Amino acid sequence: MADENVEMWEKLGIDIEKHNALLNRLGPAYQEIFLSRENRPEGMGFYDFVVGDIHGIRVKELRAHAAKGGKVVATYCVFVPEEIVWAAGGIPVGLCAGAQFSIPMAEPILSRNTCALIKSSLGFKLGLVCPYVQASHLIVGETTCDGKKKMFEILNEYHPVYVMEVPNKKSERSQELWLGEVRAFKDVIEDLTGNKITADSLAEAIDSVNARRRALQRLYNLRKASPAPISGRDALLVTQVSFYDDVKRNTQMINALCDELDERVASGQGIAPEGTARILVSGCPQAIPNWKLHQVIESAGAVVVGEETCTGTRFFSELVPSVDSNLDKQIEAVANRYMNIHCACFTPNEERLDDIVRLARECKVDGIIHYNLQFCHTYATEAAQVEKRLEKEGLPLLRIETDYSDEDTGQIKNRVEAFLEMVKP
Numbered sequence: 208m209a210d211e212n213v214e215m216w217e218k219l220g221i222d223i224e225k226h227n228a229l230l231n232r233l234g235p236a237y238q239e240i241f242l243s244r245e246n247r248p249e250g251m252g253f254y255d256f257v258v259g260d261i262h263g264i265r266v267k268e269l270r271a272h273a274a275k276g277g278k279v280v281a282t283y284c285v286f287v288p289e290e291i292v293w294a295a296g297g298i299p300v301g302l303c304a305g306a307q308f309s310i311p312m313a314e315p316i317l318s319r320n321t322c323a324l325i326k327s328s329l330g331f332k333l334g335l336v337c338p339y340v341q342a343s344h345l346i347v348g349e350t351t352c353d354g355k356k357k358m359f360e361i362l363n364e365y366h367p368v369y370v371m372e373v374p375n376k377k378s379e380r381s382q383e384l385w386l387g388e389v390r391a392f393k394d395v396i397e398d399l400t401g402n403k404i405t406a407d408s409l410a411e412a413i414d415s416v417n418a419r420r421r422a423l424q425r426l427y428n429l430r431k432a433s434p435a436p437i438s439g440r441d442a443l444l445v446t447q448v449s450f451y452d453d454v455k456r457n458t459q460m461i462n463a464l465c466d467e468l469d470e471r472v473a474s475g476q477g478i479a480p481e482g483t484a485r486i487l488v489s490g491c492p493q494a495i496p497n498w499k500l501h502q503v504i505e506s507a508g509a510v511v512v513g514e515e516t517c518t519g520t521r522f523f524s525e526l527v528p529s530v531d532s533n534l535d536k537q538i539e540a541v542a543n544r545y546m547n548i549h550c551a552c553f554t555p556n557e558e559r560l561d562d563i564v565r566l567a568r569e570c571k572v573d574g575i576i577h578y579n580l581q582f583c584h585t586y587a588t589e590a591a592q593v594e595k596r597l598e599k600e601g602l603p604l605l606r607i608e609t610d611y612s613d614e615d616t617g618q619i620k621n622r623v624e625a626f627l628e629m630v631k632p
């Protein structure tokens with residue numbers, strides 16, 4: 208571990224001992240889940256490199272930005288419009304909240320019966336183990352679920368937090384409310400950064416974020432090939448890293464990876480032989496370093512070819528349409544794009560069911576695994592509708608409810624293996 212990293216973490220107020228323990232757990236897990244596997248695309252080398260120094264290189268860039276007076280804005284949800292932050296000269300970073308490690312640090316405050324993502328988020332701040340949290344000037348939360356909404360009040364006692372109100376319905380009145388929220392967010396970010404957003408700066412930000420979305424769409428389209436050219440674990444990692452890497456560099460790296468995958472597809476080279484069971488994962492987000500379900504599915508001999516999640520298609524399937532260089536119109540276009548995210552926080556949310564069916568057909572899957580974080584009531588309840596719809600469509604479904612711990616891994620493995628036995632081609 209580079210001394211300069213340690214010095215930087217100390218300056219950020221990181222608890223070095225606990226942080227060492229966190230990194231010491233991450234290394235062997237990464238080795239087992241990613242590095243030990245053969246036939247990975249060479250383009251994954253970039254991702255191995257950034258994860259190998261996960262709290263170093265990028266944090267250094269954020270610190271350099273802050274040293275010049277720039278601001279860092281941390282987020283937890285794909286509803287927060289990152290274009291607004293980029294357009295004001297800030298840097299948005301999606302916080303991970305996918306580690307079991309930080310959960311005990313939040314449990315003295317939060318009920319044990321709280322979703323792992325919420326506990327992990329608060330634990331990272333309370334335990335002083337995340338340099339991204341520490342390097343951020345503002346954390347932006349949202350009202351997508353009750354647990355997060357109330358957790359942000361507690362988090363606000365330790366770190367500056369601003370909360371956006373996400374409506375629960377997709378009616379015209381809700382769209383108005385959301386447009387008002389996006390406008391208010393613009394004001395907050397302009398105040399924070401001291402920079403006015405202009406039509407030009409917003410147009411540039413929209414272009415950059417759209418380019419990354421297109422690159423991720425390209426990656427997803429390549430995964431539709433049979434045999435699949437890349438494992439689900441690697442593809443998931445690419446999306447997870449996109450949440451905190453620089454948007455332009457990230458776009459380049461995804462496109463370089465896709466160039467390589469184009470060749471694999473053209474020559475029929477797959478990550479697993481043709482005839483391997485193909486699985487779509489749908490449900491709660493899998494924030495880095497949460498690779499548990501993908502690891503189980505792929506170790507059981509299947510390949511994950513898509514994710515209908517916020518660390519999957521919900522993150523990039525919609526672009527912001529180009530509109531005239533008029534700031535008001537652009538803000539409206541941004542707001543509309545984000546209202547089109549089919550999160551289970553909406554009622555009704557028929558569009559998500561349509562998405563799952565469409566993706567299952569497009570990706571030619573043999574089955575769908577619904578991924579639910581324990582105590583996430585919106586996704587757990589919506590799973591009943593997913594089940595009904597998939598039954599009607601003749602698509603096999605397995606529902607998994609879990610957390611970040613390893614306690615139930617063996618049991619999940621048995622259930623996944625039995626499911627694969629049933630659906631394999």
Ligand code: BJ8
Nearest residue numbers: 284285322351352491517550583
């Ligand atoms: S847009 S899915 S990222 S809210 S924290 S709702 S798992 S109980 S994360 Fe999400 Fe935005 Fe929706 Fe996507 Fe459930 Fe846990 Fe709440 Fe969660």
